[in-house]
Amino acid sequence: MITLDSVWFGYRRDEPIISDLTWRFTPGAMTAVTGPSGRGKSTLLYLIGLLLTPWSGAVRAGDVDLGGLSDGRKSRFRATRVGFVFQDAALDPTRTVLDNIVESHLYNDIPRGEAVRRARELMERFEVALRADHKPGEVSGGQAQRIALCRALLARPDLILADEPTGNLDVRTSQLVVDTLAELAGEQRTVIIATHDPDIVGVCDEVLEL
Numbered sequence: 001m002i003t004l005d006s007v008w009f010g011y012r013r014d015e016p017i018i019s020d021l022t023w024r025f026t027p028g029a030m031t032a033v034t035g036p037s038g039r040g041k042s043t044l045l046y047l048i049g050l051l052l053t054p055w056s057g058a059v060r061a062g063d064v065d066l067g068g069l070s071d072g073r074k075s076r077f078r079a080t081r082v083g084f085v086f087q088d089a090a091l092d093p094t095r096t097v098l099d100n101i102v103e104s105h106l107y108n109d110i111p112r113g114e115a116v117r118r119a120r121e122l123m124e125r126f127e128v129a130l131r132a133d134h135k136p137g138e139v140s141g142g143q144a145q146r147i148a149l150c151r152a153l154l155a156r157p158d159l160i161l162a163d164e165p166t167g168n169l170d171v172r173t174s175q176l177v178v179d180t181l182a183e184l185a186g187e188q189r190t191v192i193i194a195t196h197d198p199d200i201v202g203v204c205d206e207v208l209e210l
Contacts, residue, residue: 001027002048002159002190007057009040009047016055017043023208025192027158030185032201033194035210041194044210045161048192049082050074061159079107083152087164089144091136097128100136101151108155115154122150126176142173149177153184160184160191166200178203 002025010016017040025031033041046052048059050066058065066077091100098119105115123129126146128139136144145168152160162181166174178200185191185205193200201207 001025001062002192003060004048005058005060007047007059008055009043009052010055013055018047018054018210021057021210025190026206027190028185028188029205030182030191030193030203031206031208032204033192033208033210034196034201037196039210041196041210042163045084045163045192045194048159049084049161050078075107079104080109080155081157081159083155083157083160085145085149085152085160085162085165087167089136089141089148091144091147093136095135097134097136097139097147098123100147101154104151104154110155118154119150122153123147126150126180141168142170145169145177146173149180158189160189162191162193164195164197165193166195166197 004021004023007018007021008016009018033044035041043052047054053067058067060066066074069077095103098116101119101122102112102115105112120129126149128143128146128150136147139147145165160181165177169177181191181193182203193204195201
């Protein structure tokens, strides 16, 4: 279970973006983090994913204060427990689609052969299997986002952080992504989506408004 305990954070000391935020994310639920632009939706995901450190307060997994972990254990937590889905896909343009998906196996002890097998299964599921030998610049924006989703799910993480995951997608692909996130929540994973899309907010189990 991920909990926030009186979390404060900002990029300038005199301008907090997140102020005294306390919240408990329910395993098995899909939670929408919503609010106007600039209110810290993406920032909150980075704090939960240990890409940023709160000024004060704590981000906890169970009883463990994640901020108190060593850098090595934070990296391990991100690699094995967290799946990130960013709005812009964040794929390496110099590597093939398949290599973009399996690159995380270097950090989570999945043998490359197993990583490739899992990647191909995910690519089939998200209808990008035929693009395995292509570079990101040769696929559409919707395909790139589905590839990024495959990468996020490779290690079978129990925490999914999705930052505006349907912002650049057509209606059909958006529905596929949302349905997949809901399915993951149904497997007792914690799914947190930063979004301003009222349709996504409407299908989430819980809503945290910043």
